[in-house]
Amino acid sequence: MTDGVPAAPGIRTWFRSGPEGFVLLAGRCTTCGALSFPPLAFPGCPDPDCEGLEQRPHPLSTTGTLWSYTDARYVPPPPYPRPPDTEFSPYAQPSG
Numbered sequence: 205m206t207d208g209v210p211a212a213p214g215i216r217t218w219f220r221s222g223p224e225g226f227v228l229l230a231g232r233c234t235t236c237g238a239l240s241f242p243p244l245a246f247p248g249c250p251d252p253d254c255e256g257l258e259q260r261p262h263p264l265s266t267t268g269t270l271w272s273y274t275d276a277r278y279v280p281p282p283p284y285p286r287p288p289d290t291e292f293s294p295y296a297q298p299s300g
């Protein structure tokens with residue numbers, strides 16, 4: 205598997221892709237194992253009872269149940285990249 209790639213300039217690494225496909229990366233507390241997605245952008249733990257300060261990337265399952273989603277039909281604001289001089293077209297590829 206290759207190293208993660210930034211979702212956008214200035215955005216922490218939330219996913220990686222490799223021969224096995226696309227994998228979302230959560231942050232896993234090295235003290236208690238609590239997961240957060242997206243990974244916390246600051247030292248700490250999502251569990252308020254934990255004093256852990258460090259997270260490591262943790263690949264999430266590639267299967268599951270989609271409970272909810274948002275269909276945003278507008279151009280994402282910066283810092284999300286978009287090729288200049290192109291017309292915006294919403295895109296999603298659900299599977300299963």
Ligand SMILES: [Zn+2]
Pocket residue numbers: 233234235236237238249250251254255256
């Ligand atoms: Zn923790």
